[in-house]
Amino acid sequence: SQTIHQWPATLVQPVGSPLSLECTVEGTSNPNLYWYRQAAGRGLQLLFYSVGIGQISSEVPQNLSASRPQDRQFILSSKKLLLSDSGFYLCAWSPARGRSIYEQYFGPGTRLTVT
Amino acid sequence: GENVEQHPSTLSVQEGDSAVIKCTYSDSASNYFPWYKQELGKRPQLIIDIRSNVGEKKDQRIAVTLNKTAKHFSLHITETQPEDSAVYFCAANHPHTGNQFYFGTGTSLTVIP
Numbered sequence: 001s002q003t004i005h006q007w008p009a010t011l012v013q014p015v016g017s018p019l020s021l022e023c024t025v026e027g028t029s030n031p032n033l034y035w036y037r038q039a040a041g042r043g044l045q046l047l048f049y050s051v052g053i054g055q056i057s058s059e060v061p062q063n064l065s066a067s068r069p070q071d072r073q074f075i076l077s078s079k080k081l082l083l084s085d086s087g088f089y090l091c092a093w094s095p096a097r098g099r100s101i102y103e104q105y106f107g108p109g110t111r112l113t114v115t
Numbered sequence: 116g117e118n119v120e121q122h123p124s125t126l127s128v129q130e131g132d133s134a135v136i137k138c139t140y141s142d143s144a145s146n147y148f149p150w151y152k153q154e155l156g157k158r159p160q161l162i163i164d165i166r167s168n169v170g171e172k173k174d175q176r177i178a179v180t181l182n183k184t185a186k187h188f189s190l191h192i193t194e195t196q197p198e199d200s201a202v203y204f205c206a207a208n209h210p211h212t213g214n215q216f217y218f219g220t221g222t223s224l225t226v227i228p
Binding site: 032034042043044045046049050051057059090094101102103104105106107108109 | 146147149151157158159160161164166204206208210212213214215216217218219220221
């Protein structure tokens with residue numbers, strides 16, 4: 001079966017510091033991968049998605065970036081964090097083919113607080 | 116891009132009653148409509164979904180209906196239980212490269228024992 005991991009689970013960072021969040025998926029190959037952000041008490045905002053290694057599409061212009069160095073690894077980064085970057089960051093995956101092609105499954109998330 | 120609206124934002128029901136959450140979408144190309152349940156501090160969990168070639172789908176106490184012409188879909192929970200209390204999100208996909216989801220703003224459901 002497929003498993004999705006995210007780390008760290010929680011993170012407290014000062015304004016202006018860099019960020020690196022990691023997401024990995026097990027048990028599948030060539031998945032579509034997604035980064036979402038959820039502000040406190042709010043909905044889910046799609047930040048980036050990727051359909052393959054090195055292929056990144058951005059939904060919202062901001063000071064964040066994403067990379068996919070390996071098939072099942074998705075990284076979210078920032079060079080300088082802003083207070084508004086605080087939130088719950090969720091990675092998700094979906095199969096690239098098959099009957100469940102449309103379904104997305106979320107990782108456990110990283111709770112980021114920028115101070 | 117796709118715009119998904121969700122109502123109501125909060126909903127309180129007595130245990131055993133039914134709950135209905137409604138969503139509308141704007142992109143006629145959307146062909147997949149999932150519903151997620153998110154408990155406090157947890158990840159969203161897929162609870163039911165519907166594709167555009169189906170008008171209704173049911174799984175035990177939960178059901179989803181889709182009206183493609185009107186571009187709206189709804190979640191129905193019958194015989195509600197306290198453990199149904201959570202935030203529920205609807206979404207619509209953009210079915211081209213990447214199959215991105217666009218989420219509604221969520222409904223906080225409280226089931227009163």
